[in-house]
Amino acid sequence: MTKIVKDSDNEQERDYIFQDNKKTVFGASFIVVILVILVLAVIATAFYLDWF
Incomplete structure (x- = not known):
């Protein structure tokens, strides 16, 4: 299984x-x-253009 973060101490991973x-x-x-x-920025633009 693929791991997300490699442990820097283990060189074999x-x-x-x-x-x-x-x-x-x-x-x-x-x-x-x-x-x-x-x-x-998208939320601010939506409020500015009265989309909500």
Whole structure:
């Protein structure tokens, strides 16, 4: 079964999606923040254009 996060101490794991390091944490955090900003922008636009 594919694991989500690779343990940095175990070099034998091959089936993983993300590594447990600073680049991955920064990248995932950055993407989540951008997605939240986009969702808030869509909601703000909907209220501004009286869609609700």
